[in-house]
Amino acid sequence: MKDTPTQTSNRPWGKFEIFITGKNYQVKRLTVNPKQKISLQSHNHRSEYWVVVTGTAKVTLGSKEKILQKNESVFISPKRKHRLENPGKNTLEIIEIQNGDYLGEDDIIRYEDIYNRK
Numbered sequence: 584m585k586d587t588p589t590q591t592s593n594r595p596w597g598k599f600e601i602f603i604t605g606k607n608y609q610v611k612r613l614t615v616n617p618k619q620k621i622s623l624q625s626h627n628h629r630s631e632y633w634v635v636v637t638g639t640a641k642v643t644l645g646s647k648e649k650i651l652q653k654n655e656s657v658f659i660s661p662k663r664k665h666r667l668e669n670p671g672k673n674t675l676e677i678i679e680i681q682n683g684d685y686l687g688e689d690d691i692i693r694y695e696d697i698y699n700r701k
Contacts, residue, residue: 588612595698596621597669599679609686612636613667615675620668622696629683629690631659633667638675641668664694 588600596619603610615621615638623643633642633656640651643666644659650670651657659665661683669675693700 594621595619595700597674604686607682607684607686609681611679611681613675613677613679615640615667615669615677617669617672617674620697621666622691622693622698622700623664623666624694625662625664625692626683626690627662627692628685629681630661631665632680632682633657633659634678634680636676636678638669638673639671640675640677641670642666643668666695 588602589604590601592599597614597616599614600612601609602612620641633640633651635651635653635655637653642649642651642657643664644657645664649657667677
């Protein structure tokens with residue numbers, strides 16, 4: 584994987600950078616600012632695998648929450664509700680590996696969002 588992203592997209596919670604995209608997979612780096620979180624969401628067409636690179640992650644999977652530290656990971660299956668939060672004072676960086684037959688950003692179903700996105 585090259586060290587320069589092919590695309591960067593700013594979000595209210597931080598940003599994501601796409602590093603590589605292939606047939607049915609994509610690799611991103613998510614940077615979540617302190618005390619911020621992504622929406623509670625699911626995807627119909629893809630799974631995600633998150634690996635913590637720096638910081639502490641609070642991950643919601645269905646009705647359960649878990650804390651992940653550096654080098655820990657979690658798998659999110661398609662259609663499973665999930666959320667990523669940064670409960671810490673430092674930036675959280677995650678490597679996200681997406682797999683599926685469709686990887687578009689419009690495959691996000693949001694259930695809760697503190698930024699009022701639909």
